[in-house]
Amino acid sequence: MKILMVEDDNSVAEMMKLFFAKENWEVDIANDGQEAVEMFMANQDKYDIITLDLNLPKKDGMQVAKEIREISKDIPIIMLTARDSESDQILGLGIGADEYVTKPFSPLALIARIKALYRRVHIDDSEDGEDTDKGFDVVTKHLKISKDRREVLFENKPVTDLTPKEFDLLLTMAKSPKQVFSREKLLELVWGYEYFGEERTVDAHIKKLRQKLEAAGPQVIQTVWGVGYKFDDTEV
Structure with missing residues (x-):
């Protein structure tokens, strides 16, 4: 795996570099937001995942995430920050981050999250490749999803700006229409x-x-109060 780590704290960056090396992962380190955007623009196909600090010189992590998402909708982003307020988290996820990890964090826990996110984004390519040219894996009244192509058609309109986590959430619920998923189960x-x-x-x-x-199109993800969420487009 090749990681772009955006971190202005050299001690944190060097520590994580050692842990990544134990996993046989390669890592490039950007020390400020401007450098991060420039490195990604120059090497879009090089990186498998980005870890992104929020408090950065030149450009903060929110701006970096926004600019990277304009370049790539698919690159997984894990945001690292000392802030843990709900508003900051929602803003970061809304801009396009897939994960939000608060400092201080366990290096091993971060590695587990990186592996899980990478697995969710990439492993499907090796599971059902034979279906790539055979249509869609999920077809409902209003929705079509191709897992291999990571393609979503809603009301026959392409939904092209989903982050990896948003795609996986939609796929998980749409595969089992009307089933109620608790937040714990979705996690x-x-x-x-x-x-x-x-x-x-x-x-x-x-x-x-x-x-x-x-x-x-219409709203098809419903809240089941006190329980969780479900996908149901049969009544719309």
Whole structure:
């Protein structure tokens, strides 16, 4: 795996570089926001994942995430920050980050999150490749999803700006229409590891996913109060 780590704290960057090396991962380090954007623009196909500090010189992490998302809708982004307020988290996820990890963090926990996010984005390519040219994996009244092509058609309109996590959430729920998923279950299925204490992450992603779907068609993700969420487009 090749990682772009955007971090202005050299001690943190060097520490994580050692942990990444133990995983046989390569890492490039950008020490400020401007450098991060320039490095990614010059090497868009080089990186598998980005870890992005929020408080950076020249350009903060929010601006960096926004600019990178304008370049690539698919590159997974994990935002690292000392801030843990809900508003900051929702803003970061809304801009396009897929994960939000607060400092101080365990290096091993960060590695687990990187592996889980990478697995969710890339492993599907090796599972059902034979279906790539045979249509869609999920077809409902209003929605079509291709897992391999990571393509979504809603009301026959392409939804092209979904982040990796938003796509995986939609796919997970749409594969089981009308099934109610708790936040804990969605964290388990989509994030792929124990994600204690951060259920609001699901709410933030669902909010952005709804907004993007509503731009193309009716609302099909429903809240089941006190339980969680479900996908149901049979009544719209």
